[in-house]
Amino acid sequence: MLSNSCRYGIRAVIYIASRQKASGKTGIKAISEALELPTPYLAKILQQLARHKILHSAKGPHGGFSMLRDPAKVTLLDIIEIIDGSDFFRNCIIHDGNCSCIDKNILPCPIHDEYGALRSGLIELFKNRTIYDMAKKANENSSVTI
Amino acid sequence: MLSNSCRYGIRAVIYIASRQKASGKTGIKAISEALELPTPYLAKILQQLARHKILHSAKGPHGGFSMLRDPAKVTLLDIIEIIDGSDFFRNCIIHDGNCSCIDKNILPCPIHDEYGALRSGLIELFKNRTIYDMAKKANENSSVTI
DNA sequence: TTAAAATCGGATAAAAGAATATTTTTCTTT
DNA sequence: AAAGAAAAATATTCTTTTATCCGATTTTAA
Incomplete structure (x- = not known):
């Protein structure tokens, strides 16, 4: 990842x-x-x-x-975004490019909802750990x- | 990912x-x-x-x-393991190689528990979707x- | 026997990972 | 102040992996 x-x-x-x-x-x-x-x-x-x-x-x-x-104001997310960029946090799990919850013109993939919830969990984790x-x-x- | x-x-x-x-x-x-x-x-x-x-x-x-x-017996996990292998499901988030919950000789990383929970969620998702x-x-x- | 398909091997390109060598900065010592 | 040494910054190159493409071959149904 x-x-x-x-x-x-x-x-x-x-x-x-x-x-x-x-x-x-x-x-x-x-x-x-x-x-x-x-x-x-x-x-x-x-x-x-x-x-x-x-x-x-x-x-x-x-x-x-x-x-x-x-250090108390630097999160994991800050570092990840600098080095790896933020594609991961925006992308669908089986398609290139944005997820349907970012780009409203795209239809969701068959596991959009379930994956979206887990992805949000990851983002929250990265955002909360300093x-x-x-x-x-x-x-x-x-x-x-x- | x-x-x-x-x-x-x-x-x-x-x-x-x-x-x-x-x-x-x-x-x-x-x-x-x-x-x-x-x-x-x-x-x-x-x-x-x-x-x-x-x-x-x-x-x-x-x-x-x-x-x-x-098709009802082929899960996402089956396909992922064939093509990408199973490293992702065993690895720690910030170290090479196995996570401490796989290899008991390794000390956990500072976000082991929280990440472990999310990783398990992903594995479950991949295992349950056919x-x-x-x-x-x-x-x-x-x-x-x- | 021919045409439509997958298979196989290798060629190429791009990105990620890693190492080497050189340059620049700054401290320390004379 | 000048010289030398220590450290990071920069540039260049190399290797490996991932992604992609192509041509030749094999299989098989019509």
Whole structure:
């Protein structure tokens, strides 16, 4: 459902937020080692999030990434929309393009109603979970993996 | 969420089932024209479904595809598993590989419980909707699109 | 035996994923 | 202040996967 890029991005942001208090900025190397992700690929993703003002990035010695926006105000949905776009949230499950509940000129597919309800549930979940929530969980509860 | 191949396959099977009563076999050309799908690509997908005994295929004049298994006993999940595999139903939302509820050695991710519930809902939906249901809907209800 | 169909193998294109090399910025040290 | 080093940013290239197309072959009913 979510692309690799998107999952990497989400995990990295949670990690950055979870270390914010203790150590300020976190270098790309530290992140990719901790999460076991390919460094240059992750760098590209974090650059994208920095351009979208989710993260702050600092070059030079002791540089690295930190949260620019308040983690409590960044939702999963924000990150997903930046990296994967919002097609998923608008599309029908068996057709290209918009779902009939977005484009009223399209007739619904045979499982429109049931799928629509589940899709709404997903959107709500993504909209309600903030980076703050998840970073906190990761910090105080060691039985959780980022 | 579902690949193009998978969505094409589902729609084609519904179409074949919906025409079964009236006209028996349906040719690949007729299907791809009706659903506006690329003919040779669709052919490959249908061959795959034929190998997995969902469809029957007949060469020669008046050949074409028809349902091999009873449409009432073919679920969406059956088709999805053949074409896209079952990774989606086993995976965590932010990690590669199995979810912690499949592999007990893995610690859950920070949104494991909430996502798990929604994922189960999707699986149930895919398991409960049969090709028969959807073909019937398409036949008797012209305000639905395959 | 011919024409209509599916089948099969490979060719091509586009997108996603990943790695390498270079450049730019900024801190630190002299 | 200048030089050097550390870090991210950018650009380029490579690989893999997904999507698509095409030509040749096989099958089979009329």
